[in-house]
Amino acid sequence: MRLFAPIRTHLVVCAVLSALSAAAGIVPYIAVAEIARLMLDDPGGSRTAIWTWVAIGAAGASVWLVLFVQSARVGHYADAKILHDVRVRIVRHLGTLPLGWFRASGSGKVKRAMTGDLEEMHEVIAHALGQLTGAVTVMVFATGYLLSVDVTMALVVLGVLGLMGLFYRISMRSMTTHMNRLIAADARISAASVEYADGIQVVKTFGTGGRVMRRFDDAVDEHTKAFGAWVAEVRYSSAACRLFGSEMAVLTAVTAAGLVLVDRGSLGVADLVAFLVVAIGLPNSILPAVSAAQGVRKGRMGAANIEELLSRSSLPEPERPQRPQGHGVEFDRVTFSYDGTKNAIEDVTAVCPPGQVTALVGPSGAGKTTLTSLLPRFYDVSDGAVRIGGVDVRSVPSAELLASMSLVFQDVALLRDSVAENIRIGRPDAGDEEVRRAAEAAHVHEVIERLPQGYDTPLDAGGGGLSGGERQRLTIARAILSGAPIVVLDEATAALDADSESAVQEALATLAVGKTVIVIAHRLHTIAGADQILVLDGGRLVEQGRHAELLARDGLYARMWAAQEGVLA
Structure with a gap:
């Protein structure tokens, strides 16, 4: 209610x-x-x-x-x-x-x-x-x-319907428990079906369909057992409910009791007809x-x-909103935990000056993406503070905070809309010419012009035939159009081939001009020219400096560089 x-x-x-x-x-x-x-x-x-x-x-x-x-x-x-x-x-x-x-x-x-x-x-x-x-x-x-019409006959009818109600209550006594079990089983079937459909290429390539299908079969078996347990519990009470709630049961009871009463002279035939007409229709209602x-x-x-x-x-909004004075980013003794037990980020302190490029590197699971997720408040810190322009991000209204930064991720997100509208997400009030200039700056304009309907070509979530590099440049055009002073790049070129990576790097160079740029990278040669490099390991900041300085220290960064150079060689 x-x-x-x-x-x-x-x-x-x-x-x-x-x-x-x-x-x-x-x-x-x-x-x-x-x-x-x-x-x-x-x-x-x-x-x-x-x-x-x-x-x-x-x-x-x-x-x-x-x-x-x-x-x-x-x-x-x-x-x-x-x-x-x-x-x-x-x-x-x-x-x-x-x-x-x-x-x-x-x-x-x-x-x-x-x-x-x-x-x-x-x-x-x-x-x-x-x-x-x-x-x-x-x-x-x-x-x-x-x-x-007749009290005795009315009680007979109510008695039959009362038995129907009694057995209904019995059959429904544990409906919630069984429904919850069925809902959980349905969720498992849905998850297994999606897993099979999404991974069909891998399944066919490596012949692993049996394992995936076993998970689907197990989910179906659980659904069958859940439904079977419910049926086994209510089959007799449900059948009795249907029996006493049927027209035949009422007709039998009314006819039998009515004939007895008519024979005794306590019920008239006309009154019996009234019960046969009205009472028998009650189950249908x-x-x-x-x-x-x-x-x-x-x-x-x-x-x-x-x-x-x-x-x-909801994400808490500040009671007394503050406006950042500048666009420098500061991580001040930042600690964060996803589950409240193990820290994914622990006591990280660093400054990302405006107009400079700060690179985050480290082994997988070091906390690079987690650290950058604290900047737009995808999560809030467990301890410490993240600041922009000297103001804690928790004191900046969410809309203003997100408007101050452009986020470019490795996984490209496109909407089921035209190419122009996918770019215009960066600034919904932008005109067609501004969208075009952003596409040109992102080195994707010529690609768009070759599409069947140009900028009006509809896309789907998969990109509508665009390659991975082209889809990535489309999101960069979106970020360029927004004009946000802070740019966060989360492994934006990690999954691209050499040609696509070169084009995307040129687009990123245009995007980063005059901005506070934070880059997450696995390919260390792409950030060798960064103004500063932060090396994370196990959620902690273990090294910090420029490329040459870190190589001279012969620490984790130097080992990672040597490993990648050895592979490239």
């Missing part, structure tokens, strides 16, 4: 219309029963009373149709409104979350919230609410009518409510997942 607060009025109206519609829907059955009673009790009686009930039945059917349609319209309007609002809330909230959360496990939760969880909420609003309200109304009106109740349970689980996502702590 917290999520549904914006549509509370719509839900009340929908429930009221559903109740009135259900009440009107039972009227034709009562009318038929009363007509039968009139004709059986007094075959030669007044036709006026009979036609009056005919009119009442027809009016009830008409009112039912009108109110049913209106209830559905209100329910679906409320559904569309709240799903729109929740999706907007989710997307806006995602924009405030630390990027580290997405890298850890957030993408799967986002997908689940935006698809399955919202679909479960749709079922509650658009369908389950009306079905539950209608079922309750039908039960109340029908029971009231049947009690007015109640059974949809059983499914609706299950839908409500699932909807509550979906709403809980969405609420958990929306309650994720």
Whole structure:
């Protein structure tokens, strides 16, 4: 109900219309029963009373149709409104979350919230609410009518339906536990399927499909066991619920009890007909409510997942924002841990002066990418401070902080949009000529001109036929267009061939002019001319200096250089 607060009025109206519609829907059955009673009790009686009930039945059917349609319209309007609002809330909230959360496990939760969880909420609003309200109304009106006809027979009918409710409760007693197990199994199947599809090239090349398929088979087996355990637990209670909730069960009970009472003279044949007409139709009204109740349970689980996502702590914004005085970067005794136990960065102190190139090198896992991730606040430091222009990055508003830097990663991220729009991400208000100049500076203009529609050529996430180097230069054009004074390059040329690397290096040289540049590199010859080189190992800063100075110290950097030069030789 917290999520549904914006549509509370719509839900009340929908429930009221559903109740009135259900009440009107039972009227034709009562009318038929009363007509039968009139004709059986007094075959030669007044036709006026009979036609009056005919009119009442027809009016009830008409009112039912009108109110049913209106209830559905209100329910679906409320559904569309709240799903729109929740999706907007989710997307806006995602924009405030630390990027580290997405890298850890957030993408799967986002997908689940935006698809399955919202679909479960749709079922509650658009369908389950009306079905539950209608079922309750039908039960109340029908029971009231049947009690007015004969109390004993009404209790027989209620007894049969009560047994249905009892066995339903038994069958649903552990639904949440089984549903959670099935959801987890579904997630494993999805992950295994994606793994197989994404790695199909490796699977076919090395013939490792059996291992991947075993993981898929294990996930399917777990799903089968989970579903089998649920079925084994509820098969008898569920069958009993269906049995006592069937028309045949009500018909059998009404006929058997009715004939006994008619034989004893305590029930008239006309009254028995009334029960045969009205009571037998009750299961058709109640059974949809059983499914609706299950839908409500699932909807509550979906709403809980969405609420958990929306309650994720946003990246804290400064209470008293400050503006950096310059664009020099300082790491002041920085310590950071992903899990709160082992430090990925420990007591790192360094200054990256404006207008200079600072290179970060070190073995894999040394903490290079982690250190640069603290600058745009993808994560916040555990201890110490990261400063820009003398101001702690935590004191700079997130939008202003990110606008002050251009980030170029090894993994290229392109949107499903035109080439021009992919570049214009760097500055959304940039004109076509500015986009063109940025592409020229990034040495990718001629490549774009050769595309079928030039700058209007649509791209997909894979780059739409562009090579790795061309996609990388496209992201560099994006960074050039932004004009940000701080540039962070995370192994931007690590996966490129020699020709592509040369073109990208020229583009990077244009991007870095007059900027504070931080470069992460594995190929040491690409940063030999850097103004300073920071050597990390095990999350610590172990060496610092220029290329020649570090070689003279004969430390870790010198060993890495010798190893790479030996390979190149």
